[in-house]
Amino acid sequence: MFPACKYTLQARQCLCSLKVLQREHLPSLICATRWSSSSSTTPRITSHYTVYPRDKDPRWEGVNMERFADEADVVIVGAGPAGLSAAIRLKQLAGEQGKELRVCVVEKASQIGAHTLSGACIEPSALQELFPDWKERGAPLHTPVTEDKFGILTEKYRIPVPILPGLPMNNHGNYIVRLGHLVSWLGEQAEELGVELYPGYAAAEVLFHEDGSVKGIATNDVGISKDGSPKDTFERGMELHAKVTIFGEGCHGHLAKQLYKHFNLRQHCEPQTYAIGLKEVWVIDEKKWKPGRVEHTVGWPLDRHSYGGSFLYHLNEGEPLVALGFVVGLDYQNPYMNPFREFQRWKHHPTVLPTLEGGKRIAYGARALNEGGFQSLPKLTFPGGMLVGCSPGFMNVPKIKGTHSAMKSGMMAAETVFSKLTNENLQSETKGLCVPEYEENLKNSWVWKELYSVRNIRPSCHGLFGVYGGMVYTGIFYWILRGKEPWTLKHKGLDSAQLKPAKDCMPIEYPKPDGKISFDLLSSVALSGTNHEHDQPPHLTLKNDNIPVNNNLAIYDGPEQRFCPAGVYEYVPKETGDGMRLQINAQNCVHCKTCDIKDPSQNINWVVPEGGGGPAYNGM
Amino acid sequence: MSGRVLVGVKRVIDYAVKIRVKPDKTGVVTDGVKHSMNPFCEIAVEEAVRLREKKLMKEVIAVSCGPQQCQETIRTALAMGADRGIHVEVSGKDYENLGPLQVSKIMAALAKKEEASLVIVGKQAIDGDCNQTGQMTAALLDWPQGTFASEVSVDGDGLKVEREIDGGLESVRIKMPAVVTADLRLNEPRYATLPNIMKAKKKKIASVKPADLGVELTSRLEILAVEDPPQRQSGVKVESVQDLVTKLRDSGTL
Numbered sequence: 001m002f003p004a005c006k007y008t009l010q011a012r013q014c015l016c017s018l019k020v021l022q023r024e025h026l027p028s029l030i031c032a033t034r035w036s037s038s039s040s041t042t043p044r045i046t047s048h049y050t051v052y053p054r055d056k057d058p059r060w061e062g063v064n065m066e067r068f069a070d071e072a073d074v075v076i077v078g079a080g081p082a083g084l085s086a087a088i089r090l091k092q093l094a095g096e097q098g099k100e101l102r103v104c105v106v107e108k109a110s111q112i113g114a115h116t117l118s119g120a121c122i123e124p125s126a127l128q129e130l131f132p133d134w135k136e137r138g139a140p141l142h143t144p145v146t147e148d149k150f151g152i153l154t155e156k157y158r159i160p161v162p163i164l165p166g167l168p169m170n171n172h173g174n175y176i177v178r179l180g181h182l183v184s185w186l187g188e189q190a191e192e193l194g195v196e197l198y199p200g201y202a203a204a205e206v207l208f209h210e211d212g213s214v215k216g217i218a219t220n221d222v223g224i225s226k227d228g229s230p231k232d233t234f235e236r237g238m239e240l241h242a243k244v245t246i247f248g249e250g251c252h253g254h255l256a257k258q259l260y261k262h263f264n265l266r267q268h269c270e271p272q273t274y275a276i277g278l279k280e281v282w283v284i285d286e287k288k289w290k291p292g293r294v295e296h297t298v299g300w301p302l303d304r305h306s307y308g309g310s311f312l313y314h315l316n317e318g319e320p321l322v323a324l325g326f327v328v329g330l331d332y333q334n335p336y337m338n339p340f341r342e343f344q345r346w347k348h349h350p351t352v353l354p355t356l357e358g359g360k361r362i363a364y365g366a367r368a369l370n371e372g373g374f375q376s377l378p379k380l381t382f383p384g385g386m387l388v389g390c391s392p393g394f395m396n397v398p399k400i401k402g403t404h405s406a407m408k409s410g411m412m413a414a415e416t417v418f419s420k421l422t423n424e425n426l427q428s429e430t431k432g433l434c435v436p437e438y439e440e441n442l443k444n445s446w447v448w449k450e451l452y453s454v455r456n457i458r459p460s461c462h463g464l465f466g467v468y469g470g471m472v473y474t475g476i477f478y479w480i481l482r483g484k485e486p487w488t489l490k491h492k493g494l495d496s497a498q499l500k501p502a503k504d505c506m507p508i509e510y511p512k513p514d515g516k517i518s519f520d521l522l523s524s525v526a527l528s529g530t531n532h533e534h535d536q537p538p539h540l541t542l543k544n545d546n547i548p549v550n551n552n553l554a555i556y557d558g559p560e561q562r563f564c565p566a567g568v569y570e571y572v573p574k575e576t577g578d579g580m581r582l583q584i585n586a587q588n589c590v591h592c593k594t595c596d597i598k599d600p601s602q603n604i605n606w607v608v609p610e611g612g613g614g615p616a617y618n619g620m
Numbered sequence: 621m622s623g624r625v626l627v628g629v630k631r632v633i634d635y636a637v638k639i640r641v642k643p644d645k646t647g648v649v650t651d652g653v654k655h656s657m658n659p660f661c662e663i664a665v666e667e668a669v670r671l672r673e674k675k676l677m678k679e680v681i682a683v684s685c686g687p688q689q690c691q692e693t694i695r696t697a698l699a700m701g702a703d704r705g706i707h708v709e710v711s712g713k714d715y716e717n718l719g720p721l722q723v724s725k726i727m728a729a730l731a732k733k734e735e736a737s738l739v740i741v742g743k744q745a746i747d748g749d750c751n752q753t754g755q756m757t758a759a760l761l762d763w764p765q766g767t768f769a770s771e772v773s774v775d776g777d778g779l780k781v782e783r784e785i786d787g788g789l790e791s792v793r794i795k796m797p798a799v800v801t802a803d804l805r806l807n808e809p810r811y812a813t814l815p816n817i818m819k820a821k822k823k824k825i826a827s828v829k830p831a832d833l834g835v836e837l838t839s840r841l842e843i844l845a846v847e848d849p850p851q852r853q854s855g856v857k858v859e860s861v862q863d864l865v866t867k868l869r870d871s872g873t874l
Contacts, residue, residue, distance in 0.1 A: 068815040106814075110634075114654055181652065201814045222811040231808075238814040283643075319643065362640055529654060531636030616637050616654035 043574070043581050045545045047228035048537040050607055059229040067218060067236045072102040072196075073421060075216050075242035077203040077255060079107035080116060081179070081403050082389025082410035083248030084186040085130055089414030091193035099422055103195045104240055106219060108202035108591075110612040112187035113180040115591055117279055117367040117620040118403065119311050119323060120179040121145065121171055121294055125446075126407035131189070140185055143176040143316040146292030151351070152468075153300040158351040161471075166479050168398035168454060171294050176313045178281075178323070178619035179403065202611035204237060206245075206255055206262075213432030214384025216241035217255070220611050225535050244417050244433050245385040248410060251368045252593040253391045254607055263382040271494045272376040272393055273458075275308065276594045278343045278366040278565055279325035279620060280524075284359035291316030296400070300349065301342050304466030306332050307371070307458070308339075310346055311400070312355065322355065323620075327400075329371060330495040330563075330598050334505045338562040340366075341510040344518035348511070356517050364527040365620050366565035368593045370395045370402070374455035375491060380439040384432020388413045396450055398457045398474060405447045412445065413438050453483030459491055499600045502557035521567045529616030530566065530590050532609050538586035539609035540568060540595060547603040548582040556600055558582075563598050566590045590615045623678030625668040626731050627702065628723070628741040628753065629661040631686055631693040635746055645845045647716065657693050660742025662700075664802040666809040667772060668740050669701035676774045677738065679703045683730060685723055687711040691825055698820035699812035705825035706730065710837065714830075717839035719748070722830075724756035729833035731761055736797065738779075743768055743801040754801035764794035767801040 046052070054060040074090060076083045087103050094101040109115035124141060127134050134141070148171045151158040163170050191197055204220035216239060223234035249256055252274065260266045291314050298309040307329030315321040326343035347356060370376070370393035377394075380387050388409045395402030416438040420426065428434065442448060457478060461470030477485050492498060513519045532539075542548065552558050553571055560569040566588040571580045591614045596606040633639065634654040642649055657665075671677040682697035684690040685708040694705035708726055710718055731739050739761075744751035758765035766772070766781030770789070773780045778795040784803050812820075830837055858864045868874040 070815070070818070110656065111654055113652075184652065198814060198817065201817075219814050222813065233808060233810050235811055235813050527638050529634070529637040531634075616634060618652040618654070 042546050042549065045548075045582060045584055046538065046542045047226065048539065048541040048607060049224070049228060050605070051541050051543065052228060057228070063230050063234065065236060067239045069239035069241060072104040072240060072242045074101065074103045074244050074246060074417060075240045076103065076105040076246045076248060077217055078248035078250060078253070078389070078391075079105050079109075079112050079187060079197060079199065080183060080248055080250050080389060080406070081186065082391075082406040083107075083246065084112075084183065084190050085126070085407040085410035086246050086248065086388055086414040087190045087195040088130060088186065088193060089411045090418055091190070091195055093414065093418045095193070097422065101418075101421070104242075105190070105195060105197050106201045106203050106217065106240065107197070107199045108608055108611050109614060110200045110616070111184075112197065112199050113184035113619070114199075114616050115614055116180040116183045117277070117365045117615075117617055118179040119176075119277075119279070119313060119325065119400065120403060121174050121176050121311075121313060121401065122179070122182075123174050123401055123404040126404040126411065130407065130411060137189065138185070140181045140317075141175040141177055143292055143314075145171040145174045145176060145294050147290065147294065148172075149293065149295045151295075151297045151299075153297045153346075153349055153351070155300050156350060158297070158349075164479070168396065168457070168474065168478060169296060169400065176292070176294065176315055176323070178315065178317070180617050181619040200612040201238075202608040203255060204608050206258060207239060207241070209384070209431040211430045212383065213430035213434070214245050214382065215432055216245055220608060222610055224537055226537060228537050231535070243421060244435060246410075246413055246417070247385060247387050247391055248389040248406075249391045251370050251390045251393070252597055254596075254605075256387060256391045257596075259382065259385070259387070260378060263379070265378040265380075265382065265387075267379070269378050270372065270375045270491050272370060272372040273491050273495055274330045274368045274594075274597045275327045275371050276330055276339050276366060276563065276565065276592065277325055277327045277369050278340060279323065279364070280361055281363035281620065282322050282324065282356060282359045282361050284320050284322055284355060285357070286320045288355050288357075288359075289320035289322070290314045298467050298471075301345050302328065302467075304468055306337070307461050307467060308342075310343075310352075312352070322359075327369070330368070330594065331492055331498045333498050333500045334508070335499050335502050335556040335559040335600075336505055336507045336562065337559075338508070338510060340521055340524070340565050344513055345511055347517050353517060361519065361527070363618065363620060364524040365615055365617050366590055366592045366594075368597055371397050371458050372491060373397055373458060374451040375459075375488060377451070380442065381434060381436050383430040383434045386413055386417075386435055386438050394447055394451060396454055398454050398478070405450065408445065408447050409442060412441050416441055454478065455483065456485065456487070456489045459489035462492055495597055496600050496602050499556055499559060499598075501555050521565075525566045525588050525590070528566070528590050529618075530588060530614055531616070532587045532589065532613035534587055536610050538584045539607050540584050540586055540589065541605045541607055543603050543605060547601045549580055551601045551603075552599070553580060553582075560595055560599060560604070563594050565592055565594065569595070623676075624734055624736045625671060625677045625680045625738045625740060626727065626734060626736040627661075627665050627668045627680060627682050627697065628727055628739070629665060629682055629684050629693050629697050630658040630742070630745045631655050631684060631690050632658045632745055632747045635659065641846055641848050645847060646843065647846050655689065655693075657696050658742050658745045660744060660746075660802055660804070662742075662809040663804070663806050664740045664742050665697045665700050665702060666807045667769075667800075667802055668738075669810075670807065671738075671772075671774075672701070672703075681706060681734060681736070683708065683727065685710050685718060685726055685830075686715055694825050695817065695820050696812045698823045698825075699816040700810055701816075702823075704823055707825050707827050708833075709827055709829050714837050716843075717841070718837065719839055719841060720750045720752035720756055722835065722837050722839065724753050724760055725835045726830055726833060727753070727757045728760040729835055731757070731797070733833070738796060739763075739799045741799070741801050743803050754799050758799035761797070761799070763797050763799055765799045765801070766792055766794050768803040769800050770803050770805045772800055772806070
């Protein structure tokens with residue numbers, strides 16, 4: 001694909017001296033023998049080996065690319081609720097039946113829970129199944145929901161909407177949690193059961209047997225410099241081989257993206273649709289604190305055609321903490337939409353501001369979430385592996401809950417894998433085991449029934465009355481008929497295809513942050529604690545370095561500088577003065593995956609950076 | 621010379637995390653916050669491992685003082701190449717009051733016990749910024765010290781240490797046994813890769829109490845309060861020199 005020109009000695013010397021320039025942060029300028037798809041005026045942005053293979057790269061000649069390999073029975077990618085539930089269930093079954101099972105979990109965050117972000121108001125059903133004694137074990141579910149409020153906001157007022165029992169957002173019996181802490185706790189339980197947890201090591205590559213089945217994963221290489229060349233500290237990642245590999249990467253996982261293509265898992269389902277969720281945690285004035293209160297709003301500042309809304313949960317864990325945030329559907333059409341700034345201006349609403357006045361913001365983060373539900377579920381199993389959790393996407397959108405179904409999917413995966421592994425008469429066609437029973441069992445479980453019953457609520461928001469039409473639909477068809485209507489509405493298609501050209505849209509005037517209630521992007525990103533080793537290839541790779549300026553900027557006015565909640569993408573004037581270039585501040589990335597989802601050119605491919613990098617969320 | 625190197629490693633709040641002061645002003649929030657090995661300690665471990673790889677030293681022992689979680693930090697050091705670890709158990713109030721004086725007493729006791737030829741520590745920790753432990757350890761042991769080392773080489777029965785000082789670089793030659801503190805440019809630490817972490821799980825970490833080493837942990841310092849630095853006032857732009865002079869006069873500076 002990319003012309004691998006033979007280097008002459010001169011060109012090599014040219015590149016060496018250019019490297020020095022590059023280190024002083026000049027864009028890599030024109031070098032006639034440069035081998036890339038960039039035109040002579042577009043500075044080189046991408047240097048990752050997934051775009052520029054190393055076997056054709058002369059800088060990698062003679063470098064030992066051998067990898068150390070190890071065998072486990074099951075390898076799980078991702079230590080989130082789904083992955084950890086699967087690991088725990090496997091070990092529980094192994095213990096009950098006296099079998100030995102080696103279960104390894106790899107996780108890109110430096111500690112378990114550091115990349116977890118969610119509201120969160122969870123249904124304890126799946127946790128109850130996993131650990132009936134979760135309370136005695138000290139699971140951090142400290143805040144039962146006491147009050148449920150829902151309102152429609154206009155610019156100045158709030159119209160309360162009653163939450164009747166039976167409506168999906170009724171929260172009786174549920175808990176407000178800091179999901180990061182719950183995941184941390186699950187990690188501790190898993191370690192006690194003997195699961196091998198490896199935080200700080202990202203799964204970067206899927207490995208295949210010769211027969212095409214999944215063999216396992218390989219962790220990321222380390223010690224590659226920003227321009228893609230090996231450093232002295234270069235070391236290959238490690239291969240973890242398994243009979244079955246369970247992929248629980250969360251919403252829009254990068255390995256799952258490859259698996260969908262490789263095994264054609266999305267043949268019979270609609271494309272997944274997403275939203276971006278931004279969240280902050282505040283310490284507020286004690287007088288305003290109402291522990292156990294759950295508040296949701298729709299409406300202002302979004303219009304009726306933009307799906308989204310807010311949440312504000314009062315936690316009961318000692319300090320007067322609230323977790324609040326804003327969700328914006330990524331099927332929005334106006335490229336001038338800036339979800340971060342919508343969130344910041346929502347906080348100034350007269351019914352929200354009083355709660356935050358006098359308080360202090362202590363955390364910030366963002367993550368994409370699934371909205372596709374039932375219609376977007378892909379095929380879940382393939383030879384050698386399966387998908388669990390938010391990766392295929394089991395979130396119940398109107399309930400705004402996905403943790404319980406993610407955990408249940410992890411547990412079902414574990415149960416079916418375990419019976420396959422311990423089946424002495426097992427005859428497998430492929431070296432990597434195929435476990436179609438997982439998908440069959442899931443289809444017969446409450447997860448499927450639940451997703452089926454709410455399948456039409458999100459698509460019903462695409463009609464003439466937008467979100468309000470959706471609310472009416474929910475009232476009629478869900479509350480009364482419980483989703484038994486015989487039709488299934490479709491989604492609009494890929495989120496990335498929904499943007500209208502900038503010339504057809506109105507720029508949105510956002511108010512300036514006041515530094516007390518609303519804040520600027522950079523100070524928010526600093527609060528997420530995100531960091532990456534700066535001398536590594538940017539992990540936000542572009543298939544073609546020319547497209548951002550020629551397409552995204554030219555037609556859509558660079559929507560990535562607005563939808564990225566971490567300020568990774570910036571269009572800056574070129575030093576040569578003739579036009580703009582895209583600057584990627586990869587260090588800021590909070591691993592939300594929104595860019596990979598919403599890029600109208602689908603040119604951005606998020607790959608995993610060196611393990612241990614990324615946000616340092618604490619109980620988000 | 622026994623050829624044993626003792627390396628001190630400290631578990632600190634990760635440098636990229638935003639610190640929050642506890643509401644009761646007794647310290648900073650550490651629960652659930654991302655911790656990692658002090659960057660200067662990583663450099664110290666790397667230097668010790670390199671000396672062993674060059675066969676100038678025989679064994680590298682990683683030491684950390686603190687609660688149970690310190691074992692993770694010692695594991696990282698083991699994954700980088702240390703041979704075994706020693707965890708000095710200090711928790712609760714003792715850990716909050718643990719300062720350079722106490723740690724240096726522990727390091728001195730361990731250096732004598734393990735018959736170490738060399739003690740390498742980071743020049744300072746990024747939380748306390750004290751820059752005292754290495755120096756105090758050398759004083760307690762009555763050993764020579766090479767601090768702010770940007771280069772270390774073995775010279776006969778001693779060490780040649782290139783020190784980064786305010787005026788430039790200073791070369792000292794010190795006899796062994798000695799204490800060295802690592803500065804930023806000493807080396808680039810290697811990554812603790814997954815196969816090494818797995819191997820490190822099999823390496824030994826011995827647990828020891830300060831009392832077993834004959835060290836008393838009482839601190840002579842009392843923390844009165846921990847506060848955020850005062851908010852920086854935004855500056856004011858002036859249009860002309862006359863404006864500037866007027867403003868300076870008004871504020872009483874002139």
